[in-house]
Amino acid sequence: MAAGPPAWGVQYTLSLPSEDTALAAAAELSGVGHRLTAVRVHGHFRFVPSSFWYGRPSMDPELEGWWQVFSLAVHSGYERGALEPFLRGERMRVAQVARDHGGFQQGCGEGHAATLEGVFTRDGLVHDRPGAQVALPSPLPDDPARPPAGPPWNAGGAGEPAEVVQAVVAVAERLYGSAEDAPDALGWLLDEEFAFGEPYGTADEFLGDLADAVAHQGTCTDTTVEAVPFLMELACDDDIAPGSRLTLLHDLVRLGASGPAAAVALADRITALGGVQDESAADHLTRQAIGRGLPRLLSRWDDESDAVRFTLAALAALCGTHDRRVLAWPATLPAPAHSSRADAVSLLAALLSGDRKGLTPALDRLASWLPGVAEKAAGPNVDREDLGLAVLPDLVREEVWSEHSMENSPRKYI
Numbered sequence: 234m235a236a237g238p239p240a241w242g243v244q245y246t247l248s249l250p251s252e253d254t255a256l257a258a259a260a261e262l263s264g265v266g267h268r269l270t271a272v273r274v275h276g277h278f279r280f281v282p283s284s285f286w287y288g289r290p291s292m293d294p295e296l297e298g299w300w301q302v303f304s305l306a307v308h309s310g311y312e313r314g315a316l317e318p319f320l321r322g323e324r325m326r327v328a329q330v331a332r333d334h335g336g337f338q339q340g341c342g343e344g345h346a347a348t349l350e351g352v353f354t355r356d357g358l359v360h361d362r363p364g365a366q367v368a369l370p371s372p373l374p375d376d377p378a379r380p381p382a383g384p385p386w387n388a389g390g391a392g393e394p395a396e397v398v399q400a401v402v403a404v405a406e407r408l409y410g411s412a413e414d415a416p417d418a419l420g421w422l423l424d425e426e427f428a429f430g431e432p433y434g435t436a437d438e439f440l441g442d443l444a445d446a447v448a449h450q451g452t453c454t455d456t457t458v459e460a461v462p463f464l465m466e467l468a469c470d471d472d473i474a475p476g477s478r479l480t481l482l483h484d485l486v487r488l489g490a491s492g493p494a495a496a497v498a499l500a501d502r503i504t505a506l507g508g509v510q511d512e513s514a515a516d517h518l519t520r521q522a523i524g525r526g527l528p529r530l531l532s533r534w535d536d537e538s539d540a541v542r543f544t545l546a547a548l549a550a551l552c553g554t555h556d557r558r559v560l561a562w563p564a565t566l567p568a569p570a571h572s573s574r575a576d577a578v579s580l581l582a583a584l585l586s587g588d589r590k591g592l593t594p595a596l597d598r599l600a601s602w603l604p605g606v607a608e609k610a611a612g613p614n615v616d617r618e619d620l621g622l623a624v625l626p627d628l629v630r631e632e633v634w635s636e637h638s639m640e641n642s643p644r645k646y647i
Contacts, residue, residue, distance in 0.1 A: 240309035240366075241316060242346035244353070245327050247302040248275065249336035250505070255300035256359065258334045262304040262327070263360035266367040269350065273357035275299040281356075295506060301339070305353055306367045307346040318374040321604055323367070325611045328501065332613075337501035377602045383574025384567045386540040386633055392474025394433040400472035401443065402428075408463060416459035418446045436477050444484045453491045453515040458522055461488070465526035475538070479633065482530075482544040486626050489523050489551035492516035493622035500614040524552035534558050539566060540633045543581075547625045550584035560585055573602070577632045584621050592617045599624070603631065 245262070249255040252272070259270045275296045278284040291297055306323065308316055320343075328338040342349075391397070405422045409415035412423040421427050422443075433439040447460040467473055468481045492512040496503075503510040527548055534542065534556075542562055549559045563582040568574040576598040583591035596617060600607040606624050609615065 237310060238312045240307050240346035241311075241313055241343065242305055242307050242349035243320060243323070243341055243343050244303060244305045244349055245341045246339040247304070247327070247331040247336055248296060248339045248502075248505070249300050249302060249331070249334055251335075252300050254334040254336065255302050258330055258336070259302045259304065259359050261330055262302070262306075263362065266362075266365050267304045267306045267360070268362050268365040269353050269355075269358065270302065270304040270360040271354065271357040272359050273301055273303070275301050277301075277356060299336075303354065303357075305346075305349055307350075307365070308367055308369060309346070310369065311373065313343075315373055318376050318604070319369065321608055322374065325608060328612065332501060332505075335505060337505045339502075376604055379602050380571055380573045380576070381569070383569060383572050383632075386543075387538050388479050388540040388633060389475025389538070391436040391476035391480070394436045394439055396472075397436040397474060397477050398433060398439055400470060401439075401467060403472065404466050404470055405463070408466060416456060416463070418456040418460045419463055421446065436474065437480065440477060440480050440484075444487075447484075448488055448491075451487060451491065453488060453513070453519045455515060457488060457515060458518045461485075461519060461522035462526060465523070465530065468530060469533070475541075479540060479544060482541065482548070483626065483629055483633070485523055486544060486547045486551065486629055489520045489548060490623055490626050492520060493551075493619040496619040497609050497612075497615050497623045500612050500616070500619075504614040520552060523548060524554060527552055527554055528556075531556050531559065543577075543633060544629050546581055546585065547629050550581060551622055551625060555585075574632065576602075577628050580621055580624075580628065584618070584625075589618065592621050596621060596624075599628070603627065 247255075247258055249258055252274070255272045259272050263270045274280075275293070275298070276286070276291050278286040279289055279291065281287055304327075308319075324338075324341060327341075331338045402422050405415060405419060409419070409423065412420040415423055447464065448454070448457045464481060464485055468478055468485065470478075473481070495513065495516060496510060499510050527545075530545055531549070531554070534545070535558075537545065542559075543566075546559050546562060548554075549556060563578045563585070566574070566578055568578045576595065579591070580595040580599060582588070583595050596606065596610055600610045603624075605627055606620075609620055609623065
């Protein structure tokens, strides 16, 4: 008889304002079946003489005096993929536990339960329940069904990788001349080692490297701000294949949404600390740089495909650009009732027009079939406009590059 899949573990980290609230949250998690639960003052190892962190300044001074809960939940009997809808609900439930006790969920990590249990730090252990598991419902919940799609988009092909690389390098040479004069994130395009390197297997693989160089793991920095004009120039270059151009535009949507995305992710923390989170300078300046280049992109509006227009409309919403052609366009787009297209267009129209009343029903409809939106929307501290802007990259990906829209879809991991 074949062995079943190994037990899966999830370790949650909560931040609470006091030892008492941390202990109360820990007891609640243990009570629903978490196997190991520890409570430690925030930055605990800064006070342990044998620790590397001993005596070092806090990495998060805002949480000085706060306490943390580390709690391991174990689930068995299913492969990880089958557990996703259930685990999504668990993440939302644990986040609510943190909110109920005046704090916030700081994160979670996953892996084989045996591995996580073996490396679990026992300092401050307050609940140890050997063999405990969180009860799983039977049957496990499924992801919600996606509504019917709208008419297929015509996004065009990504082009041969060598041709895309050549076109990108040509734009870099035109703008900067040499690697020494290029922004830090782009100098490699003009470096001799790159010119004689291994060829790329697909255009998307190359564009993925370019996106990571501009904003490593999607994080905007000063180098991102410097690189935005280059990305805008690429998006206007006729030598870039249509599918690759659309990928570049989607990268710009992702960068433009970085500020709202951070606001959504940090909403519970901001509320718990009683403050207002200012957008990072890099996120703000990145979006400003995109906004400065957007009129040039929009000047080609009448000649663009609907796939590109949808992506440009997302950029206009992110940058607060009120172009009359963009504002009027959603109403002309074929979007059958009760389709994913109709839900996407409703959100886009509400954002473009500043219709805050229309945001909530539009987001509710999207959350009914897009699990990522539902998880983000579950937090009561999340601003609806921030949420609408934050989900635009996923919405563009779902609509423009869904399996219903393109046979050869560009990367979907952005």
